[in-house]
Amino acid sequence: MSPLRLLLELYRLSLERPKDVPDVDIKEREEIPQFSIPQKHLPEYEELTHPEEGDVVELVPSPDWEEMVFLVYEINEEMGVVNLMPMSKWWEFATDKDVLVEVNGKKYIVQPGLSLDFPLLNFSQRFGDRRLFRIGKLEEKYMEKVKRVVRGEEKGDGRMSGGVKREFKRLEAQRYLPIFLHTLREEEELQELEHYLLSYRQQVLAAAGQEQSWGDKEGISWVYDPEEEILTLVISEELVGKRGRITLEIEGKTLTLYEGVLRKEIKIPVSKDAYSYSALMEGLNLAVSE
Known part of the structure; x- marks a missing residue:
C-alpha cells in the first residue's frame, strides 16, 4: 500500500x-x-x-x-x-x-x-x-x-x-453537503413563514393600522425592527441553554421558527409587509424539553 x-x-x-x-x-x-x-x-x-x-x-x-x-x-x-x-x-x-x-x-x-x-x-x-x-x-x-x-x-x-486525492476530495465533499442542505432547508422554511404571514395580514388585518412592534408571552418575548426587518425573539433567562422548539400556529399550519439549544436572542428575517403582532400573539409557542 x-x-x-x-x-x-x-x-x-x-x-x-x-x-x-x-x-x-x-x-x-x-x-x-x-x-x-x-x-x-x-x-x-x-x-x-x-x-x-x-x-x-x-x-x-x-x-x-x-x-x-x-x-x-x-x-x-x-x-x-x-x-x-x-x-x-x-x-x-x-x-x-x-x-x-x-x-x-x-x-x-x-x-x-x-x-x-x-x-x-x-x-x-x-x-x-x-x-x-x-x-x-x-x-x-x-x-x-x-x-x-x-x-x-x-x-x-x-x-x-487524480487517484487517491480524488477519493479524498469525494469524502471531503460528503462531509460538507449535509451542512449546506440544512441551510437550504432553512431558507425554504423562512420563505414559507413569509408566505403565511403575508396571507394572514391580507385576510385578517387588511384594515389594521400600524402594528405594535413588541410583545410578550410565557417564556418568550419579541421586538420587531422595521428598519432592519428583523424579528428578535428574546428567551427568558431561566430557559436559556435548555433545548426547546419555537413554533407559530397560523392558518391551520404549525411552522417551526427554531429548534435546538435556546439562546438569549434568536433573530429571524421578516419583511415589513409580513410582520404581524396579532399573528405572533395568537400563535407563537415555546415548548421546552426536560
Whole structure:
C-alpha cells in the first residue's frame, strides 16, 4: 500500500465513531471532550457573530469525529452571501487547486473547489445547535495566493488531482453537503413563514393600522425592527441553554421558527409587509424539553 493510500485510510478512520461509543444527540455530544473546544484553548477562541474576510473559523461540535475548519473567503453584501472554503489539516492531499497555508503554527490546505455559499443574514445562526468560533486570521500573503488560484492566475501547491486525492476530495465533499442542505432547508422554511404571514395580514388585518412592534408571552418575548426587518425573539433567562422548539400556529399550519439549544436572542428575517403582532400573539409557542 502506498504511503498516500495508507494516509487516506487513516483519514477515513478519523471520520468514524469508535464502535464502543453510542449515538448521542447534539446536546450530549457537546459534553464529550472530542467534540468540544479543549478548555486550555477557550481564551483564544471567540464565538463568531460577524464574519470578516480572512477569518479562519471552526464549527463546534463537528458533525463527525474530525475537526471542521473554514476560511471566510468572501462576503458579498449586495448578494447577501458569505463564501466559505473548507480547510483541512490533511495537507498531504493538496492538489493543484489547493493552497497550503499556516494558521496558529499548523499546516492546512484551503480547498476552493469545495467552497460553499451561505446567507449573510443571521449567518452565525445558520448551523443549528453548532457554533462557529474564530480561531485565527489568514495572513495576507496566503489570502492573496488563494485569490490568485481562484482567478486561475496561479497553480495551487499540489502536483496532481487524480487517484487517491480524488477519493479524498469525494469524502471531503460528503462531509460538507449535509451542512449546506440544512441551510437550504432553512431558507425554504423562512420563505414559507413569509408566505403565511403575508396571507394572514391580507385576510385578517387588511384594515389594521400600524402594528405594535413588541410583545410578550410565557417564556418568550419579541421586538420587531422595521428598519432592519428583523424579528428578535428574546428567551427568558431561566430557559436559556435548555433545548426547546419555537413554533407559530397560523392558518391551520404549525411552522417551526427554531429548534435546538435556546439562546438569549434568536433573530429571524421578516419583511415589513409580513410582520404581524396579532399573528405572533395568537400563535407563537415555546415548548421546552426536560
